[in-house]
Amino acid sequence: MKPQDIEELRQLIEFLKAHQVAEFDLDRGDVKIRLKFQEAAHSSPGLADLARALGSVPTALGQAPSATASAAAASPTAVPAEDLDAGLHFVQSPMVGTFYASPSPGAASFVSSGDYVEKGQVICIIEAMKLMNEIESDTAGEIVRCLVTNGQPIEFGQRLFAIRPA
Amino acid sequence: MKPQDIEELRQLIEFLKAHQVAEFDLDRGDVKIRLKFQEAAHSSPGLADLARALGSVPTALGQAPSATASAAAASPTAVPAEDLDAGLHFVQSPMVGTFYASPSPGAASFVSSGDYVEKGQVICIIEAMKLMNEIESDTAGEIVRCLVTNGQPIEFGQRLFAIRPA
Amino acid sequence: MFRKVLVANRGEIALRVLNACREMGIRTVAVYSEADRNSLHVRFADEAICIGPPRLADSYLNVPAVISAAEIADVDAIHPGYGLLSENANFAEVCRASNIKFVGPPPEVTRLMGEKEKARQAMKRAKAPILPGSEGVISTIEDAEETAEKVGYPVILKAKAGGGGRGMRVVREREELPKLFHAAHAEAANAFGNGELYMEKYIEQPRHIEFQVLADEHGNVVTLFERECSIQRRHQKLIEESPSLQVTPKLREEMSHTLCRSMAEIGYQNAGTVEFLMDANHHLYFIEMNTRIQVEHPVTEAITGVDLVKAQLRIADGERLEEILPRKLEIRGHAIECRINAEHPRKFTPSAGQITAFHVPGGNGVRVDTAQYAEGVVPPYYDSLIAKLIVHGVDRAEAIAKMECALNQFIVRGVDTSIPLHQAIFQDEEFRAGKFDTGFMERFLAERTEA
């Protein structure tokens, strides 16, 4: 490229930048121009707003006062990991159903906070369609918290236990 | 590649990088350029797209082949000032109507390209509702171009003359 | 049919008319002010002409600009929409002089019905029920007492020159009359430099009920039933519905006869709306006539299946009602409209600006008329109506349920809207029961403020 070409290019680029152009095509064949402006960084009108309004508040399981009320907070869409969660592993439910902490009513819980569990150890039951499904821990470590309560309805992917991997 | 080519390329690359250009094509065949700037911060898809789709292509006066066809290009929404326009003043129509370059059919035009006009000098007529409205220049200078043709329909704000102010 | 029509309006009604034209194969011309360059009515017209700067007087109300635009675009007809130039008889006259068909009644009729007292007298001559009152001005207390006896208390004294409530007094008993007469007279004289008063029957807690009429240019008239428009704030309608729960089939038929007769006598043409107040005994009293399409016309379209804007164009083109309308007009289901305004839902301050998100509800029985879109702009120069949400159900209960569902799915960001207000109204037990009058909004808002 000749210096004057570069100079012209420089002017063009500065001009485009000054006008927040993000993309620019030109084709002198029969004059085609295509311009794409930047989305304003701030006050981006954009539809991020709409996405937020429509999408990001899923009416998770039991938003209203009902038997299923407590699940929302623990749903996988909930606020991303707090600092407390750093380094923790979460066992997620592989199915929809009802959570039971112990093998039968009145029996002791499979695990409690502070317990050390092996990978593959049964840590709870999810009842689905009258079937009691034993859920195994997918990691070895210390149970830091149980995130759901006995008898609670559980959706797919919901976090059940926080484990600090060994 | 010759050393100076490489040097030029280096300069070009640095230059583009300095200007946050993310993509750049050039094709000197019949001049194609394509530029894409880095997306600001996080790429919000945004509805700029829709605004563009809906808004920025106004079907100006006579987009279809009709008596009013030529107005679109001169409409005030057209592409921002080309270099040629730098330093020029545009006389805009203060009303909707029909443009006449001369006081009566067959008579000489009020003004022609290259003429020097005074502020307040009559430079054309806009006919609206059978009334002949004399339009005066709002600046003194040299008529560089007449942007409309005799008998052409004119919308409010349409550019009529380009004048290089004295 | 017309070859090319100019729509002398903006916003949703401009788009409504443009679409009707397009569907009829008529070429469309939009006009716009500089503030509306990116509006949908501009985008979706075949041609668009900028007619002036944002101010109404300089653009949409600028008769020479509109007519010039019509001339350079070489149109056959102008549809004025509602508001703006739609009831301007002078404009209709200029159209006529310019050999452009004005889609509406002849200017003489617009002028007659546009002057309140003349319209009243014309309707009275045509034997339509008008609000009883004095024949013109009352000069003395004796006159006033005599008229009040005839009309029956309560009555209202109004300043002939007046408006805005000044020089206005409600008189509930004979004893109050002398004092209130003097007060009104003094106030009117003070406010308007003219103390003349006239008297009307005062309707307590009236309903606002209006009838849609269509008249062709061959002397035929039909009514397309009524609309209930009592939900209004400071005379601005917020919610309209059809049919009205308060109009019995018998009353509907009587009014239809009365209106067909009176409209024919007046020589009415094209679409029009005759507005009435209804008292507690379900008697109707004429108040005024709107000689144009109404904002709330879609509720009538929903229950009758008649496209009123197309009917207007066909009437203006000389067609007869019998060619335009189905053989038998009947009410099918129930329709309700909410006017979605860009304004604060409690303070009612207009909210102009950039729309950042716009999602309209859809589905069975839901209609949205709007010229707004995501990233559209609500300019500060014009009225605040940004959309009309109309639902149609088999009965009022279904229509209400549909409206609640639709309001919940109507999402606008960037400007305030009246959507939350409408949602609250639809929760109101009196509204749901249909027990309301034109005082509803005042009471409703007062209760909300307390709450």
Place this chain on the structure above:
Amino acid sequence: MFRKVLVANRGEIALRVLNACREMGIRTVAVYSEADRNSLHVRFADEAICIGPPRLADSYLNVPAVISAAEIADVDAIHPGYGLLSENANFAEVCRASNIKFVGPPPEVTRLMGEKEKARQAMKRAKAPILPGSEGVISTIEDAEETAEKVGYPVILKAKAGGGGRGMRVVREREELPKLFHAAHAEAANAFGNGELYMEKYIEQPRHIEFQVLADEHGNVVTLFERECSIQRRHQKLIEESPSLQVTPKLREEMSHTLCRSMAEIGYQNAGTVEFLMDANHHLYFIEMNTRIQVEHPVTEAITGVDLVKAQLRIADGERLEEILPRKLEIRGHAIECRINAEHPRKFTPSAGQITAFHVPGGNGVRVDTAQYAEGVVPPYYDSLIAKLIVHGVDRAEAIAKMECALNQFIVRGVDTSIPLHQAIFQDEEFRAGKFDTGFMERFLAERTEA
């Protein structure tokens, strides 16, 4: 009425059903896969439950997951929408065993009508017109010749085990039969390990015409007229309308009697669609039955004013048709639906991705059913239908004009859509004249490719 209903579907039909429930005061539960977390059917339900990862088999087709969701949400009924589990008799059986009402026919009926030959025999017993052909398998050429004589040429040979056109031959003359029989037999044996063939009358350039039926749980059946669905590509419908120009009032009434009788004999319940081919002589031949709500149900809703989804729910709740339907069903105007798919308008490749702009048309007689929105996402896992655009006019010409106008104002950016294809079809003279059959799209696309 049900207290709480789970909608076992996604996209526009899920939203359609949810809205019907909400309008009826029924609490709604949505289920969703991880890919649909931000979908509108999730957003606008009262409760929503994630039932699995994106793959259909792991979520929407995962019977235990759906049933478990129904159990933990404690619903009374499940509405399956269309596709997915809607015609899965096993699912309906599990619902029954779980004491949850399945909104649709009993599993026995679904199973009967789901097997082509059984359905055919059932319709034949009920004296509905079926495609003439062999009773079961044809073993010899002599058998084949005899059947072909009885049925009349042209006939089609089909592999019993077959599908996808293999082992299939159209026989136009007797002379061709032996050769084609052998060819079909050999091809079927080769492809499916089973060379058995059966024979049917072959319909040249058929139309696809279907009838909507509603049956309550008390033995009552009505038909809600027909839909014309001949505009299809590879058996995917693109445009549907009602009524069909080819169905005379007489034929309509005859079919209504036939269908009411046969549906009652079969013991049909809830909404269903009976599909026919129509030959050049306007004879109809049963092909199959869809035992669920159809994608194209809104055109029937438009012309009848009946809400089919609400009717489904009320039937499932035990109501009688006489309580649900107006006394007299009649056709009002003409309705057309375009399926707006996220796919390339010429190459038909699915176009998943992020929507960046979404503007739907509105106004008089325009209905949009969609669960999409600006910044919504079209996941790659599911079908490509993103919206249905339905118009309703006084006649077909007005409906076509409305559709053209509406397509022009339907703006989607970010993904390809079939909108340009629909626009082109609506320009086609044969389409506009109503002169088409199921071969229309093939010819239309071939012409476009040439052009």
